[in-house]
């Protein structure tokens with residue numbers, strides 16, 4: 001079943017094109033990695049997929065009755081987020097904010113979801129710790145637990161392993177793999193780690209202001225775009 005589809009989509013900032021003519025699909029169970037150099041348009045596309053930015057051309061279509069607030073989103077970490085003065089539990093629970101509607105307090109079910117997600121990510125013992133005092137890898141697991149509060153369908157992860165050492169990024173990749181295989185969650189991941197992306201993902205979208213490649217990870221390895229990008233290492 002198709003969860004997300006982009007048809008000839010282009011985005012601009014004040015008339016200046018950022019990324020043009022993207023056409024691809026994300027099906028249930030897929031693991032799509034979006035790769036490209038700095039400034040290629042990856043974050044712009046992420047904003048478009050979340051319906052935070054309107055395309056100037058083409059359309060972003062949600063399938064299977066998916067709503068924007070049902071996409072679990074792990075944003076690229078900024079320094080401000082790294083210094084966030086809240087407990088791990090509070091950060092994870094804030095992932096339920098989209099489902100609050102007119103309610104002022106979190107429901108028992110939402111609190112249970114937050115606890116379950118902390119368990120899945122192995123961060124229950126960190127529950128009362130202050131988020132800003134955690135290591136980079138622990139912070140990413142907290143943000144992933146938070147993103148999971150919004151969804152059981154699809155996770156959109158913006159650079160989940162950037163800045164992590166090889167062992168910690170290996171753990172993060174393993175967790176993402178388990179979420180896909182065991183919880184059947186579709187994954188869309190932006191990554192600068194092109195080797196890791198090709199190893200982990202089922203599909204690759206390579207962009208550079210326009211679409212360079214979309215297809216399976218196996219085909220990407222053999223494609224001209226893949227050969228150049230993989231041969232040259234990650235940006």
Ligand SMILES: Nc1ncnc2c1ncn2[C@@H]1O[C@H](COP(=O)(O)OP(=O)(O)OP(=O)(O)O)[C@@H](O)[C@H]1O
Pocket residue numbers: 013017018019036037038039040041042043044045
């Ligand atoms: N808020 C903005 N206003 C104007 N131009 C922008 C804005 N955000 C991005 N751009 C431009 O759009 C293009 C794509 O940027 P984008 O941030 O989407 O790339 P990216 O692939 O995510 O880069 P990076 O890997 O460095 O995060 C770039 O030319 C960038 O300068």
